[in-house]
Amino acid sequence: MNQIKGGLYTLFLSYKRDFYIFTAINTMFLFLSLIMGMLFPDITIMTIGIVMVLIFTFIISMKLLDRSLAILLRYGLNRSRYIAVTGGFMLLWSLANAAVLFIINALLLFFTKQFDVTSVTVPRLTMLYDNSLSLVVNYVMDASAIFMLAMAGMLTSVIFYRFGSIGGYSFFGVILALLFIGVPLKWYGPLVDGLLSWNAALFVVAMLAIAVAVLAIVWLLTRRVSTVSANV
Amino acid sequence: MNIKVSQLTKQYRNRKVLDEVSFNLQGPAIIGFLGHNGAGKTSFLNMLAGLVAPSSGTIEVEGEPVFNNGELMKQVCFIAETGNFPLHVSIGQVLTLNKLFFPNWNEELAEELLEQFSLRKKDKIKNMSKGMVSALGIITGLASGAPITIFDEPYIGMDASGRQLFYELLVEQHALEPRTFILSTHLIDEASNLFEDVLIMHEGKVLVHQPYEDIQTNIVKAKGRQEELEAYIGSSKVIHRSKFMNEHTAVIMHENVPAAAPASLKLESIKLQELMVLLSKNKRREIG
Amino acid sequence: MNIILEGDKPIFQQIKEQIEDAIIDGFLMAEERIPSINEFAKEYQINPATANKGVNELVDRGIIYKKRGVGMFVSSDARKILIEERKQSFESSYLNPLISEAERLGITLEELIDMIGRKK
Numbered sequence: 001m002n003q004i005k006g007g008l009y010t011l012f013l014s015y016k017r018d019f020y021i022f023t024a025i026n027t028m029f030l031f032l033s034l035i036m037g038m039l040f041p042d043i044t045i046m047t048i049g050i051v052m053v054l055i056f057t058f059i060i061s062m063k064l065l066d067r068s069l070a071i072l073l074r075y076g077l078n079r080s081r082y083i084a085v086t087g088g089f090m091l092l093w094s095l096a097n098a099a100v101l102f103i104i105n106a107l108l109l110f111f112t113k114q115f116d117v118t119s120v121t122v123p124r125l126t127m128l129y130d131n132s133l134s135l136v137v138n139y140v141m142d143a144s145a146i147f148m149l150a151m152a153g154m155l156t157s158v159i160f161y162r163f164g165s166i167g168g169y170s171f172f173g174v175i176l177a178l179l180f181i182g183v184p185l186k187w188y189g190p191l192v193d194g195l196l197s198w199n200a201a202l203f204v205v206a207m208l209a210i211a212v213a214v215l216a217i218v219w220l221l222t223r224r225v226s227t228v229s230a231n232v
Numbered sequence: 233m234n235i236k237v238s239q240l241t242k243q244y245r246n247r248k249v250l251d252e253v254s255f256n257l258q259g260p261a262i263i264g265f266l267g268h269n270g271a272g273k274t275s276f277l278n279m280l281a282g283l284v285a286p287s288s289g290t291i292e293v294e295g296e297p298v299f300n301n302g303e304l305m306k307q308v309c310f311i312a313e314t315g316n317f318p319l320h321v322s323i324g325q326v327l328t329l330n331k332l333f334f335p336n337w338n339e340e341l342a343e344e345l346l347e348q349f350s351l352r353k354k355d356k357i358k359n360m361s362k363g364m365v366s367a368l369g370i371i372t373g374l375a376s377g378a379p380i381t382i383f384d385e386p387y388i389g390m391d392a393s394g395r396q397l398f399y400e401l402l403v404e405q406h407a408l409e410p411r412t413f414i415l416s417t418h419l420i421d422e423a424s425n426l427f428e429d430v431l432i433m434h435e436g437k438v439l440v441h442q443p444y445e446d447i448q449t450n451i452v453k454a455k456g457r458q459e460e461l462e463a464y465i466g467s468s469k470v471i472h473r474s475k476f477m478n479e480h481t482a483v484i485m486h487e488n489v490p491a492a493a494p495a496s497l498k499l500e501s502i503k504l505q506e507l508m509v510l511l512s513k514n515k516r517r518e519i520g
Numbered sequence: 521m522n523i524i525l526e527g528d529k530p531i532f533q534q535i536k537e538q539i540e541d542a543i544i545d546g547f548l549m550a551e552e553r554i555p556s557i558n559e560f561a562k563e564y565q566i567n568p569a570t571a572n573k574g575v576n577e578l579v580d581r582g583i584i585y586k587k588r589g590v591g592m593f594v595s596s597d598a599r600k601i602l603i604e605e606r607k608q609s610f611e612s613s614y615l616n617p618l619i620s621e622a623e624r625l626g627i628t629l630e631e632l633i634d635m636i637g638r639k640k
Binding site for chain 2: 002003005006009010013014016017067068070071073074075076077078079080081223224226227
């Protein structure tokens with residue numbers, strides 16, 4: 001139990017700085033767009049809080065293993081506990097970031113209404129389905145999307161760690177190739193249609209299902225991993 | 233704590249760093265783990281700490297295999313050269329972490345040692361000098377109370393007085409509460425008097441594993457005339473030969489306590505440091 | 521590297537004694553070439569200037585001599601000179617400590633002579 005607590009505390013200490021910096025930047029950016037909207041009412045401005053959080057989370061989780069695996073294994077965690085701790089930490093991370101988004105969204109909505117700024121839209125994931133959905137539903141959707149991307153980042157991190165730069169970039173290459181092949185083969189139309197035909201609950205369930213599946217793959221790939229990474 | 237190593241092999245791509253090594257370490261003791269660069273020391277210690285999986289063979293502590301053994305690893309504290317702590321963390325936070333990870337953590341001792349090494353709790357790892365981070369590693373190892381505490385070159389960047397303090401504290405802690413300390417170091421001259429047991433790795437094999445006192449009596453340097461020297465060597469292993477001013481010198485490794493030498497031969501004990509230098513000059517086949 | 525010089529005497533003096541011992545024990549014979557300064561420096565891992573200081577003392581005392589461009593050699597009567605010198609210092613280096621230790625332990629002169637007699 002103490003190992004789990006210690007592992008979470010280690011990750012918290014390692015990432016709290018990143019969290020503060022990013023939250024500060026994100027908040028500033030969103031309020032800057034609000035001010036811009038008030039100054040130049042003719043231009044339509046979209047704020048992109050969730051997209052930035054997703055990108056940032058992905059970048060951070062791509063470095064997860066490099067930053068914490070050696071330290072936590074030296075501290076005595078076994079590999080399953082390490083995965084449980086990092087998975088748990090990223091879940092907390094998603095909830096915390098979604099909470100920040102929740103507050104920012106609430107404030108922005110309040111201010112746009114208050115100052116009657118119509119040129120600023122605050123896009124939210126709930127808008128995919130129903131504009132009238134509450135911010136709480138949006139919070140759950142945000143959190144599940146962030147968590148899914150965190151797990152994808154973690155998988156990337158594991159692949160780079162286990163198979164070195166060559167393996168990592170090859171993996172990326174294959175994924176990108178698949179994405180490009182998707183354009184002529186018209187995969188995206190049905191995908192978007194499918195996504196839009198869901199509802200919020202299905203979206204959350206799908207995100208969490210993907211996240212759990214990816215975490216399981218990560219767990220399989222790290223069962224015998226050493227702290228000496230494939231890069232050296 | 234009993235550490236049993238059987239047929240342990242570690243292969244990286246096409247390089248064999250450990251080759252079917254078998255030995256037992258019996259604690260409590262301060263064990264010197266020596267060998268020149270690339271001899272397989274760090275690979276072994278990484279496997280003992282459960283960080284790296286063996287290619288084949290096993291390491292068992294008290295009869296349990298170490299790899300991926302989360303419960304057993306609470307009893308092992310591994311302090312490596314670098315990278316023991318997260319960067320954006322203060323010393324005080326490291327102590328909090330240590331308390332969570334080591335069941336026998338001695339907070340009182342840690343606080344006292346911080347003072348002795350002049351470290352301040354609010355300093356962050358990333359702003360500290362190499363020597364200060366090394367000192368924190370040493371404090372962690374000593375105060376961990378872990379029955380097996382491994383120091384792998386723990387004093388990078390520390391000055392002579394800091395290292396001296398480390399040796400004193402190590403002996404003191406070992407006297408107060410005997411544990412199994414494994415110390416891997418290149419500064420053999422400084423540390424050799426601490427060792428009860430010495431293990432010398434050479435090109436993936438264990439070359440010497442003897443109590444330190446036996447090494448001092450069994451490995452000798454003999455000087456004199458060639459014929460007398462050859463007669464004295466008999467069937468023992470010769471680690472190194474040389475000749476200067478027509479006088480022949482041989483460093484001899486006896487299996488057991490050697491017979492008395494003729495008075496015309498000059499016998500000297502050899503320092504571990506010098507032995508290591510000679511070993512690294514020689515190829516294995518010449519010795520075996 | 522086969523000898524570690526000990527810390528209690530100046531290094532140049534230890535070099536000097538090593539050469540003297542080699543001559544007295546018969547490893548270096550009269551008129552035989554001795555290693556060069558650089559060889560000494562390499563063997564003992566010391567500064568050549570230090571080795572030179574030790575060797576020069578022996579040159580001054582006529583134990584060894586230098587031949588320009590050829591090297592350094594043991595003088596023909598080097599062993600004789602050295603043994604004579606060592607004999608002279610034998611009393612102070614060996615007898616005096618022997619007698620004072622015997623006194624400490626309460627061994628009488630007769631007993632001491634008796635012990636030495638039995639050794640032979």
